[in-house]
Amino acid sequence: MPDPRYWRKPFDSDKVKSPKGVVYVIKDRCKGCGFCVEFCPRGVLVLSVEFNKKGYHPPEVVHPDRCVNCDLCERICPEFAIYSLNQDEIIELAP
Amino acid sequence: MTVAENKKTIGNIPEHPKSLLLRMDRMPHIWCSRCGIGIVVGCLAAALEKAGLSPDDITITSGIGCTGRVAGYVKVDSFHTTHGRAIPFAVGLALSRPDLKHVVFSGDGDLVSIGGNHFIHAARRNQNLLVICVNNFTYAMTGGQLAPTTPVTARATTAPYGSFENPFCLPNLAISAGADYVARWTSLHIRRMTDTFEEALNREGFRFIEIIAPCSTIYARRNKLGTGLDLMKYYYENSEIKHDATAEELEIGFQTKIVVGKFVDKERPSYARAMNRHLGKILGKKYIPPEVGGPQ
Ligand code: SF4
Numbered sequence A: 001m002p003d004p005r006y007w008r009k010p011f012d013s014d015k016v017k018s019p020k021g022v023v024y025v026i027k028d029r030c031k032g033c034g035f036c037v038e039f040c041p042r043g044v045l046v047l048s049v050e051f052n053k054k055g056y057h058p059p060e061v062v063h064p065d066r067c068v069n070c071d072l073c074e075r076i077c078p079e080f081a082i083y084s085l086n087q088d089e090i091i092e093l094a095p
Numbered sequence B: 001m002t003v004a005e006n007k008k009t010i011g012n013i014p015e016h017p018k019s020l021l022l023r024m025d026r027m028p029h030i031w032c033s034r035c036g037i038g039i040v041v042g043c044l045a046a047a048l049e050k051a052g053l054s055p056d057d058i059t060i061t062s063g064i065g066c067t068g069r070v071a072g073y074v075k076v077d078s079f080h081t082t083h084g085r086a087i088p089f090a091v092g093l094a095l096s097r098p099d100l101k102h103v104v105f106s107g108d109g110d111l112v113s114i115g116g117n118h119f120i121h122a123a124r125r126n127q128n129l130l131v132i133c134v135n136n137f138t139y140a141m142t143g144g145q146l147a148p149t150t151p152v153t154a155r156a157t158t159a160p161y162g163s164f165e166n167p168f169c170l171p172n173l174a175i176s177a178g179a180d181y182v183a184r185w186t187s188l189h190i191r192r193m194t195d196t197f198e199e200a201l202n203r204e205g206f207r208f209i210e211i212i213a214p215c216s217t218i219y220a221r222r223n224k225l226g227t228g229l230d231l232m233k234y235y236y237e238n239s240e241i242k243h244d245a246t247a248e249e250l251e252i253g254f255q256t257k258i259v260v261g262k263f264v265d266k267e268r269p270s271y272a273r274a275m276n277r278h279l280g281k282i283l284g285k286k287y288i289p290p291e292v293g294g295p296q
């Protein structure tokens, strides 16, 4: 726990909000390499125990609320099997 | 691309955002699990998107090999040429269609061994090409033979006791042949790789970008380096960004530090531009450039 005397909220924390992302996994395209799980900066993913059609373990979103839509998983996935979208964008589209 | 443009779905979720540039109908691709080539393809697609290029503005030419399969997975005019001949094919494209951007996307064995002469001479003449070379230190598709990039002491099918040949250092080769733009990243440097692709797409002349990527099935396994994931972690711990690296620092040994960065960024007139300028000066009105306005 940080010492409360030195702990303050950033001045612009009410203006700058970190983006929220929603992660999508195209399970049957995944080859279970684990790159996204290993390098996601927010620990959103783990490899699931379930098998996909090809016998690999696709990632599972275990902490959806932590995703900041940073795009890393989309870029690092060699199989084009995972991506994130900005939450606001999705809400906008919902009827 | 925003969700609004992405109308296609896969199962009950929207199709991958890069489906405008990549042939998702051909997925899963042939590359092994934990292979790095797919990452480079994704980063190129992201760079094309960021540069605001439409699929009609660009061509991609590949040779033979694992990386050579890229041509089949991109939704732009793409050409899968014979072994080593991606560059000469693309030179023809670049000279006849100067209005488009031309990318050569191939592996180390294809570009600098079988096609080594084409590589140095296209760089020397400053042909208007962006050459992306995925270097995984081996001939992967043909079974893991010794490549001109295999580091000393690394094992290959044809070097069971380890290699004793001095490998090419690709950025040094490109720099000494005169390339205008030379960079190297690993497949872990997704953001910098994408930015470099984007910057290089908007340049003229011979641009060379080497991407060090894991070959999980052949190179990593034969050399007991774990899997592609272990190599990605290795890049994380052992690559150093150094834009002004010396020639010696750029050399890669077996599992040594990998110096990455953008090493050269200069401007020379491209082959076609130099030809038009020179012949125009010598022949005056008698010279008719190949096209109205002349190639770029
Ligand atoms: S977008 Fe970023 S934070 Fe969200 S799951 Fe992917 S890598 Fe993790």
Ligand code: SF4
Residues within 6 Å of the ligand: A025, A029, A030, A031, A032, A033, A034, A035, A036, A037, A058, A059, A076, A077, A078, A079, A080, A081, A082
């Ligand atoms: S990076 Fe892609 S292929 Fe690898 S585990 Fe994640 S979703 Fe699957």
Ligand code: SF4
Residues within 6 Å of the ligand: B030, B031, B032, B034, B035, B036, B037, B066, B136, B140, B141, B214, B215, B216, B217, B218, B219
């Ligand atoms: S053999 Fe190596 S380079 Fe070829 S697809 Fe498999 S991991 Fe990738």
